[in-house]
Amino acid sequence: MTGFILRRLASITVTFFIVSVIIFVMMHSIEGGPFDAGDMPMPPAVRDRIMAQYGLDQPMYVQYFKYMWGVLQLDFGVPFQSPGETVLELIGRAWVPSLVLGGLGVLIGTPLGILLGMAAALRRNTWVDYLASAVATLGLTIPVFVTSMILILVFAVWLDWSYASGWSEPQKWVLPIVAYATIPMATYARYTRSAMLDTLNKPFVTVLRAKGLSERKIIFQHVLRNSAIPMVTVFLPMFIGTATGSIFVEAMFRVPGLGAYFVSSIRTRDYPLEMALMLMLTVMFCLAYLISDILYAWLNPRIRFGGRRK
Amino acid sequence: MTAAPALELRSLNKSFMLRSGTGWRARHVAHPAVRNVNLILPRNQILGLVGESGSGKTTTGMLALRLTEPDSGQVIVDGTDITRLDHAALKPFRRKMQVVFQDSYSALDPMFTLAQIVAEPLHIHQIGTAREQTEQALHWLGRVGLHRSYGGRYPHELSGGQRQRVAIARALILRPDVLVADEPTSALDVSVKAQIINLLQDLQAEMGLSILFISHDLSVVRSLTDTVAVMFNGRIVEQAPTEAIFTDPRHPYTRSLLDAIPVLNPRDRRLRQFASREELEAATPRLRHADLHVPVTPSAMAQLVTVAPDHLVEALVA
Amino acid sequence: MTTAPVYRQRSPLWFAWRRFTANKAAVVAGAVLAIIMIMAIIAPLITKAPPNAQTFLADNLAPPSATYWFGVDDLGRDFFTRIVYGARVSLTIGFAAAIFSVLIGLPLGALAGYYEGRTDWMIMRVIEIFSVVPPLLAAMLLGALTQGGFLTIVLIAALFGWVQVCLLVRAQVKAFKEKEFVRAAQALGASPGYVIRRHLIPNSISPIIVGFVLAIPLAMMLEASLSFLGIGVPPPTPSWGQMINTGMSFMYFYWHMAVFPTAALAITVLATTLFGDGLRDALDPTLKGR
Numbered sequence A: 001m002t003g004f005i006l007r008r009l010a011s012i013t014v015t016f017f018i019v020s021v022i023i024f025v026m027m028h029s030i031e032g033g034p035f036d037a038g039d040m041p042m043p044p045a046v047r048d049r050i051m052a053q054y055g056l057d058q059p060m061y062v063q064y065f066k067y068m069w070g071v072l073q074l075d076f077g078v079p080f081q082s083p084g085e086t087v088l089e090l091i092g093r094a095w096v097p098s099l100v101l102g103g104l105g106v107l108i109g110t111p112l113g114i115l116l117g118m119a120a121a122l123r124r125n126t127w128v129d130y131l132a133s134a135v136a137t138l139g140l141t142i143p144v145f146v147t148s149m150i151l152i153l154v155f156a157v158w159l160d161w162s163y164a165s166g167w168s169e170p171q172k173w174v175l176p177i178v179a180y181a182t183i184p185m186a187t188y189a190r191y192t193r194s195a196m197l198d199t200l201n202k203p204f205v206t207v208l209r210a211k212g213l214s215e216r217k218i219i220f221q222h223v224l225r226n227s228a229i230p231m232v233t234v235f236l237p238m239f240i241g242t243a244t245g246s247i248f249v250e251a252m253f254r255v256p257g258l259g260a261y262f263v264s265s266i267r268t269r270d271y272p273l274e275m276a277l278m279l280m281l282t283v284m285f286c287l288a289y290l291i292s293d294i295l296y297a298w299l300n301p302r303i304r305f306g307g308r309r310k
Numbered sequence B: 001m002t003a004a005p006a007l008e009l010r011s012l013n014k015s016f017m018l019r020s021g022t023g024w025r026a027r028h029v030a031h032p033a034v035r036n037v038n039l040i041l042p043r044n045q046i047l048g049l050v051g052e053s054g055s056g057k058t059t060t061g062m063l064a065l066r067l068t069e070p071d072s073g074q075v076i077v078d079g080t081d082i083t084r085l086d087h088a089a090l091k092p093f094r095r096k097m098q099v100v101f102q103d104s105y106s107a108l109d110p111m112f113t114l115a116q117i118v119a120e121p122l123h124i125h126q127i128g129t130a131r132e133q134t135e136q137a138l139h140w141l142g143r144v145g146l147h148r149s150y151g152g153r154y155p156h157e158l159s160g161g162q163r164q165r166v167a168i169a170r171a172l173i174l175r176p177d178v179l180v181a182d183e184p185t186s187a188l189d190v191s192v193k194a195q196i197i198n199l200l201q202d203l204q205a206e207m208g209l210s211i212l213f214i215s216h217d218l219s220v221v222r223s224l225t226d227t228v229a230v231m232f233n234g235r236i237v238e239q240a241p242t243e244a245i246f247t248d249p250r251h252p253y254t255r256s257l258l259d260a261i262p263v264l265n266p267r268d269r270r271l272r273q274f275a276s277r278e279e280l281e282a283a284t285p286r287l288r289h290a291d292l293h294v295p296v297t298p299s300a301m302a303q304l305v306t307v308a309p310d311h312l313v314e315a316l317v318a
Numbered sequence C: 001m002t003t004a005p006v007y008r009q010r011s012p013l014w015f016a017w018r019r020f021t022a023n024k025a026a027v028v029a030g031a032v033l034a035i036i037m038i039m040a041i042i043a044p045l046i047t048k049a050p051p052n053a054q055t056f057l058a059d060n061l062a063p064p065s066a067t068y069w070f071g072v073d074d075l076g077r078d079f080f081t082r083i084v085y086g087a088r089v090s091l092t093i094g095f096a097a098a099i100f101s102v103l104i105g106l107p108l109g110a111l112a113g114y115y116e117g118r119t120d121w122m123i124m125r126v127i128e129i130f131s132v133v134p135p136l137l138a139a140m141l142l143g144a145l146t147q148g149g150f151l152t153i154v155l156i157a158a159l160f161g162w163v164q165v166c167l168l169v170r171a172q173v174k175a176f177k178e179k180e181f182v183r184a185a186q187a188l189g190a191s192p193g194y195v196i197r198r199h200l201i202p203n204s205i206s207p208i209i210v211g212f213v214l215a216i217p218l219a220m221m222l223e224a225s226l227s228f229l230g231i232g233v234p235p236p237t238p239s240w241g242q243m244i245n246t247g248m249s250f251m252y253f254y255w256h257m258a259v260f261p262t263a264a265l266a267i268t269v270l271a272t273t274l275f276g277d278g279l280r281d282a283l284d285p286t287l288k289g290r
Helices: A002-029 A044-053 A060-072 A087-122 A127-141 A144-158 A170-200 A203-211 A215-243 A247-253 A258-267 A271-299 B057-064 B087-094 B114-124 B130-143 B148-152 B160-172 B190-207 B218-224 B242-247 B252-259 B277-282 C012-022 C024-041 C079-115 C117-132 C135-146 C150-177 C180-187 C192-200 C202-228 C240-250 C256-283
Strands: B007-020 B027-041 B046-050 B072-077 B097-100 B178-182 B210-215 B227-232 B235-241 B303-308 B311-317
Touching (some): A002 A060, A002 C117, A002 C135, A087 A170, A087 A215, A087 A247, A087 A258, A087 A271, A127 A170, A127 C256, A144 A247, A170 A215, A170 A247, A203 A215, A215 A271, A247 C202, A258 A271, A271 C117, B007 B057, B027 B057, B046 B057, B046 B218, B057 B072, B057 B178, B097 B160, B114 B130, B114 B148, B114 B160, B130 B148, B160 C180, B210 B218, B218 B242, B227 B252, B235 B252, B235 B303, C012 C024, C012 C256, C024 C079, C024 C256, C079 C117, C079 C192, C079 C256, C117 C150, C135 C150, C135 C202, C150 C192, C150 C202, C180 C192, C192 C202, C202 C256, C240 C256
Parallel strands (some): B178 B210
Antiparallel strands (some): B007 B072, B227 B235, B235 B311, B303 B311
16 A cells, blocks of 8 residues: 555656646747736836846746746745735635635535435436436536526526625625536536445345345445445545636636636736646645545555455 | 477476555465476377366467467477567468467457458468458358358357357468367357367368367367376376376376266266365375386476376376 | 358347437437537528628627527627537537547557556556646646647647547457457467557447547537637637627626527537437447446
8 A cells, every 4th residue: 555655656746747847838938928018018128137037038947947946945936917925925815715615616516416416316217316417417518617607697697686796795605606516516416326326236235125224224324335435536636626716717707716817827927826826736636636546545445455366 | 200299388387476465565476377388289189188277278378379478498389499489480380370269259359250350360471362361261161161151240140159160260271280279169058069079170180280179178178189188286297198098097186187077877976086176286196116107217396207108197206 | 061041130239229219318419419510511501691790780789589590799790690600610629629639549548558568657647647737727828828729729629638538448458458359360470550450449449439429528618618718719710618708798788699609508518428428328338437
């Protein structure tokens, strides 16, 4: 087990560095520097001085090493668009809305999805099942910005029940949270349904019934535990993906979260911010997958305790 | 002066690395599948290689065909050592040795028609034009007992016995000297078994083939082969002409194999004895020098010794 | 000689067809997809004017009516025309990207599956690199780098779709590599290239088809997302993502600007995905859950 973890860690670290190089090069290859566009073109001398101040006039590999050195010390530099704070501070500030909305979305969507999946599995092939499956499929296949659009149109524009933008008060949070919740809900509904159906069909359940165990006990004590493993392992990557804010949801609901800053950082060529965001997300996903892999190997009794050969 | 044997295996060894346990506690254990195997397959003869599952007989067959690489030892085909030849040099020798497998379903590519399957060897060795290849393929389908019109069909449309016929046609279309048949009848019904065995016998006689017939089914082996070699735990423990093996088995393992054949007469059953694997390992016969037909140097390790003309047994010589 | 056979058995394809038609959602999805495709192809025949022509300025922003089925947009263009031509863009990009995904993923998957060992390890590392970066963000970077444009979007979408095709093919090749007909070909002296080309890849047709069909909605969504953010298909070429973005500004008073592109995108993606799922279940029920 330890060997496995160490190997995965090593491979993830290598991947991380490769990705960082690629992103760095890509970013710096985009036409136009951070101070070229805009309404007030600066005189070249001024521009050169600012570039030098930020170290942007040096060759790329020098910039890269300087940057990565800083990263290892958790110094991500200063964003061009708001020099008053460090990148780290900005991210910390911007993450709050994403985390709140996305996190709540996942936390609400997951149990709803599980319940939906359970209902579908237990009432198989009835209207409950069909409805739940349809909702799950829709949630997964319709892109999230389309869902957001539909939510806005139906609830904000036509029914006027809620707000279409901003996130200053909790009432405004409802629609974005619903939008965020669709993906975990749909994913878990599907997983739970198929995992439960698989388990319910296994011979050991028939034995339990023959023993006289009540249906409820069977479900909660046996079936759910068997189905739990893949569901647990998929949770972490999904949480990370949602809690870091969807670009679309934030764009549509005008929420100043990570997603929104990401878009603006690309537009304004704000290298430090862009780089930091990409790296941060990559690292988080790497770790999420690593932890999920380990969790899965650990939870699965077949892997943990070893099987018999042949 | 006898001609060089069709196939000769000398001191073949092959081990597989197996992993036991998980994670950091895993140990890699070398499992010796084939240990110091010596076999001679003379021309125009059928040699049966028998043993239980895991005895190494299939691996031996794969080694002979160089579908697996031996750790040490030599594979000699028609007098030439082919053990170390590279892909290009090996190709002409591939024409001389062919194989028929046990699982006839996965032995035929489900996407190929029967004609394409049988013609494939010609295609790979670039013999003849496409039309000639197809014609040859259809001719061979006929020789194995399937009507020519089957050429356009697919494997899934056939029964197990018919697929095995196709596999045999494919193996023989290049007129090889050696055919390795790895349990070709094990997956077939009893009546079909007999048909395939007859087919093999007829073809062998017609073509002067040498066949290495691997099987665990002793009754089939008895009716088909000229010589039998018995494998146990990766080694050959006895080798003799077929009738000698069945009437005069010298090694305890051979005896227990024969005892395992179901008998009809209840009275005969009481004579059977079954020993465990450990008992068999320990029961290597001990022979004195005088019992041997051909003298050998005494050694602390068991070795194959000749106890009668053409009859070899693994024993400890005092 | 045995006598000529009398009957022919049913092929696996026949069974696959039966499984597919039993899946009503997939059949309906397939029909819807076909309709959309046909409409996209015969677009000039069913629309009044070219999609970029601002011919109806007088009726700017008119709501749907008998004359303008989907209304008129903010620049005086017939909205129905725009939507239908938008289908052309989405479908073309979707199919093209899927083809490229297969072109990249198939050889890599076959090589990884056949040779295993180091080749496999390297290809899996590459796949890992592509998996940890959120595809949308990377696509945005790439889009900004290359200034958008049709071909670049197709290639970007292909860059994120090939992984699935590769994994499917790799699994299939690994499974079939141990089959005896491969051993038999090797016993005949066939080279690895021959074995891969003539035996392994033809037997991987079903995962290839499934990977192809499932890559299409991914590509369409990626294109719509990029266009929504303004770095995808450049105006005036109609793209549903773009239209949704515009529609957002007008949606309070001119609902048709937002509803129709949203519905079009949702329906198309849904239809393609359901059809793809149905195809996958029909061709190889064991692939479910991947």
